[in-house]
Amino acid sequence: MKKKIAQILKDTISLKNYPEVGFSLEPPRNKSFGDLSTNAALIIAKKVGKNPRDIAAVISETLSSYSDIFTSVDVAGAGFINLKINDNLYLHTLTDILKEGRNYGKNQNNFGKKANLEWVSANPTGPLHAGHGRQVCLGKSIANLLEWSGYEVTREYYYNDAGNQMNNLAKSLYSRYMQIFDSSFPFPDDGYHGEYIKEYAERIYADKKDSLKNADNLSFFKEFAEKANFERIKDTLETLGIKHDVFFSETELYRNGDIKNLLADFKDKGVSREEDGAVWLKMDRDRFQKDKVIVKSTGEPTYRLPDMAYHINKIKRGYDYIIDIFGSDHGDTYKEVLYGIEKAGYDTSCIKVIIHQMVTFKSGSESVRMSKRSDNVYYLDDLIKDVGADATQFFFVMRAANTHLDFDIELAKEQSDKNPVYYLQYAHARICGIFRNAELNFGKEICESEFDIKKLAEPGAVELLKVLSRFPEEVESVSETLEPHKIINYLNTAAETFHKFYHDNRVLDADNIDTTIARLKLCEAVRTVLRNGFEIIGINAPERM
């Protein structure tokens, strides 16, 4: 509906020979100003140097002639045009919502396009810790958003298994295994201290007894640990309903020659140089402080080179849109990686990098420590166990990725009205309750009856429909910015408007069957929008609470 009105406004502007401008068309903060408000006249006025109110008057005169759409067109303030929209238009959105059902809100703006979302991508050196949760949950929502705007989405997980850390992992496990026989067996200085390594050692011992005591290489331990860690990571992700389509290993880039080829490519193009036995990528001094090492003097590439090769691999696989999610600790390094890809001659404009800030956990007023070094790590598993999958998902997605997040475990755990997750879910459960009662008291047929739209004339119902009609626009804009917290903000107003309606208007009324039927349809529409919104952010829609 907004699109249609924007078009009318645009046509009016060109009809009056005003220059084409970018204007806003939004519901005003203050509802008494109307349903939509535009600053078009102010923008035009600036451009042509005339009084904005005069221009607004000219435009609004034409707009008023669309009397079937606008019930009032007013010029206000400095030159805003405020529009009130005919309630009948909103009543018809109800029919649309009921017809589209689970698809209401989806759009096909990117139909036929392929997107690749890479996230989590934690190396398999141990279980995911609670801090990983932010990107795990963000990615889940973002993948959904992409799908809701028509993309075919590949969910991808990239892991570095070629570097030193996997060797450390193997050494750590070997050491724990040997400690079963000799508790004084040395543990590597930079080893992984987690309890899970001891568990793996026990499992190996149970199966192999002491047959690996004199192993001449650690490949068994490496493979065992990698496999076990991945199993646990995948289990954790599955608890949250996440399944990656592709697990891409760094080793693959060595095997298929991508890394070697890229290095040769850099050399051919003259963008790399050698110094002190290492290979450096020449960086643009306006943007970077110094050149960066891509191959160490030991002959091993740094993480940058495989990362570049990996992204080039993704580009070559033909995606229209490539999205990475990283923590703020990668805030600078991804720029180096993109720079390298450009130097290799690839267009990086299809790559979008989402950086999220770090998370601190607290329990009430106490902060929860998340040290990687000690045994005392708060894992993502623990968090999910403590607060539940829905609250985990909700709390991580509730805020803009761009700001630091305080995760209050006590609040998330709280099974009460304090907890913002329940506010939304409760609205859904309430509606389900109404339908249970409707079937009980009026029979199943009542839900399928034809309804009379005129029975929804009361302000609460119209207000509710106005909010519901915004959902597709909301999805559309959020799937461009990839900021799922805005969906939550929207759902909050939807839930709030419903709770208000519920409080003021009784749905089931034996004396007014027609009204009952119409209101049931309205409830069905609210339930649809809530359910669809929940699907995007990735939480359940409970039928009772």
Added chain:
RNA sequence: GCGCCCGUAGCUCAGUCGGAUAGAGCAACAGCCUUCUAAGCUGUGGGUCAAUGGUUCGAAUCCAUUCGGGCGUACCA
């Protein structure tokens, strides 16, 4: 030092491609359940939008500087 992100109500945060009287949840206070779930609804109080200067019809929003916090600033990933 340099780079990126942030600073909005007592707390946690929305709002930021410039728009009208800056919002929500929690906390505080006062009300509403013999009728579909009170995990709800209604109302009150609470603000130098970190500070200063600038740009203009108009700034929480853009620019500059300062202060404060986070993350980087490796031949770690």
